[in-house]
Amino acid sequence: MTAPQAETIFALSSGGLPSGVAVIRLSGPRTADVITHMTGGLPAPRRAALRTIRDGDGERLDQGLVLFFPAPFSFTGEDCGELHLHGGRAVVQATLDCLAGFDGLRLADAGEFSRRAFAHGKLDLIEVEGLADLLAAETEMQRRLAGEQAAGGLSSLYSGWAKRLTHARAMIEAELDFADEDDVPGSVAERIWPDMALLYDEIQRHLTGSATATIIRDGYRIVIAGEPNAGKSSLLNALAKRDIAIVTDVAGTTRDVLEVDLSLAGFMVKLIDTAGLRDTEDQVEREGIRRARARIADADLVLLLADHPNGFNATLDTQAPILKLGTKLDRDSAIWDSSAADLTISVEDGTGLDRLIDMIQRRLPRVHPGALALPARRRHQDLLRQCAGHIRSSLDMSGALDLQAEYLRLAQDILGRLTGRVDVEHLLDVIFSEFCIGK
Ligand SMILES: Nc1nc2c(c(=O)[nH]1)N(C=O)[C@@H](CNc1ccc(C(=O)N[C@@H](CCC(=O)O)C(=O)O)cc1)CN2
Ligand SMILES: Nc1nc2c(ncn2[C@@H]2O[C@H](COP(=O)(O)OP(=O)(O)OP(=O)(O)O)[C@@H](O)[C@H]2O)c(=O)[nH]1
Numbered sequence: 001m002t003a004p005q006a007e008t009i010f011a012l013s014s015g016g017l018p019s020g021v022a023v024i025r026l027s028g029p030r031t032a033d034v035i036t037h038m039t040g041g042l043p044a045p046r047r048a049a050l051r052t053i054r055d056g057d058g059e060r061l062d063q064g065l066v067l068f069f070p071a072p073f074s075f076t077g078e079d080c081g082e083l084h085l086h087g088g089r090a091v092v093q094a095t096l097d098c099l100a101g102f103d104g105l106r107l108a109d110a111g112e113f114s115r116r117a118f119a120h121g122k123l124d125l126i127e128v129e130g131l132a133d134l135l136a137a138e139t140e141m142q143r144r145l146a147g148e149q150a151a152g153g154l155s156s157l158y159s160g161w162a163k164r165l166t167h168a169r170a171m172i173e174a175e176l177d178f179a180d181e182d183d184v185p186g187s188v189a190e191r192i193w194p195d196m197a198l199l200y201d202e203i204q205r206h207l208t209g210s211a212t213a214t215i216i217r218d219g220y221r222i223v224i225a226g227e228p229n230a231g232k233s234s235l236l237n238a239l240a241k242r243d244i245a246i247v248t249d250v251a252g253t254t255r256d257v258l259e260v261d262l263s264l265a266g267f268m269v270k271l272i273d274t275a276g277l278r279d280t281e282d283q284v285e286r287e288g289i290r291r292a293r294a295r296i297a298d299a300d301l302v303l304l305l306a307d308h309p310n311g312f313n314a315t316l317d318t319q320a321p322i323l324k325l326g327t328k329l330d331r332d333s334a335i336w337d338s339s340a341a342d343l344t345i346s347v348e349d350g351t352g353l354d355r356l357i358d359m360i361q362r363r364l365p366r367v368h369p370g371a372l373a374l375p376a377r378r379r380h381q382d383l384l385r386q387c388a389g390h391i392r393s394s395l396d397m398s399g400a401l402d403l404q405a406e407y408l409r410l411a412q413d414i415l416g417r418l419t420g421r422v423d424v425e426h427l428l429d430v431i432f433s434e435f436c437i438g439k
């Protein structure tokens, strides 16, 4: 696709040091020279070889495994090499220093290996983004979502759609070109519009997975809200099994928003503790309450806590479902005999906490394995909506064939921007800058 880059880049691609093994990756035209120079020869392509690794003066640096991936069959599509060293800081530093001493070699920028893989057509943008998410994945669902995307699950869906648009446009072009001729059989368009209507529906259906994908990728936000002293911070600590929030019997203890990530049933759950809601003249507390309300507004679930049955009166401005939790059940269980609360709990003796976790889990989206080709990023969702919008416009323009074709072209361009095949230069910096050095 692109001419080979002149510079050869290298980086420590494995994580923090010291580590058992450290992998230094190289990519670019000088890779073969450098490996030959440092290890006394080139290993067979794609086969690990145990070699003594030496610096420019022939001094021994380490003994390690060496790999060579000749272009174009490598991660970047360029000649690539790997040195698998003992993961000591000084070993790695000496080797990096040695590499930097070669002409035409320099340390890679963040994301540069992936950028070169993109430039050489090894990965498209969707796959690159999937790879970034895979490296960031902390929960099982995040791993599966990102893995599907990095492996090309979304890309093949979108390229299938792009092919159908190409086909439709070609048919329209044919009809426009031969419109004057009598021997053109019927309207070709008759055959493409049902498929375009189907495509529109498919994109819309795909977009309905956005909410689930966003929850998997960014986390399910549970805001703990309620009157001061209701036991909110105590619940956060109990669910996190750590002493994160200050708990006292002073009403108005929590002012800042406190957030903790939990992994629940493979999902990332963001548990958010907030200031108790009440009318107050205290400036600091008022700011805390303003922040609490902001978090409540964009929650996925609100746990509204109260330690007495009349404590659920706060008006909450949110679309999220609200679970009313009666707290401190251990103190006086008799007061909860009414049905004021959805669930009663005690952080003191643990009553109801398993039940609560169960209720939360049942609210997490249900995801079928093998159905994880979902649009997780705003970038994808926005572009897909625009794409569907253009197809809709095309369908609605019935009769004005040239305009219809133009809308389909716009729709296809948008799919191109998704995968990075058209007009993407300005997007690249944003996407690749998410990576760390060595990826
Ligand atoms: N040691 C090591 N482990 C690693 C990587 C790596 O670069 N080095 N990876 C880095 O991310 C991941 C594996 N991804 C890779 C993707 C493509 C190719 C590659 O050589 N592709 C060639 C040949 C394909 C084939 O033989 O089937 C190609 O696409 O042409 C290598 C690794 C995870 N593990
Ligand atoms: N007996 C009993 N006391 C509890 C329970 N949960 C919390 N408390 C007590 O209630 C008081 C207030 O608890 P917090 O967790 O600080 O309440 P909060 O809702 O975070 O209060 P603010 O931050 O002021 O809004 C503390 O003295 C806790 O020890 C419980 O289940 N049983």
Ligand SMILES: [Mg+2]
Pocket (backbone or CB within 6 Å): 232, 233, 234, 245, 246, 253, 254, 274, 276
């Ligand atoms: Mg608190």
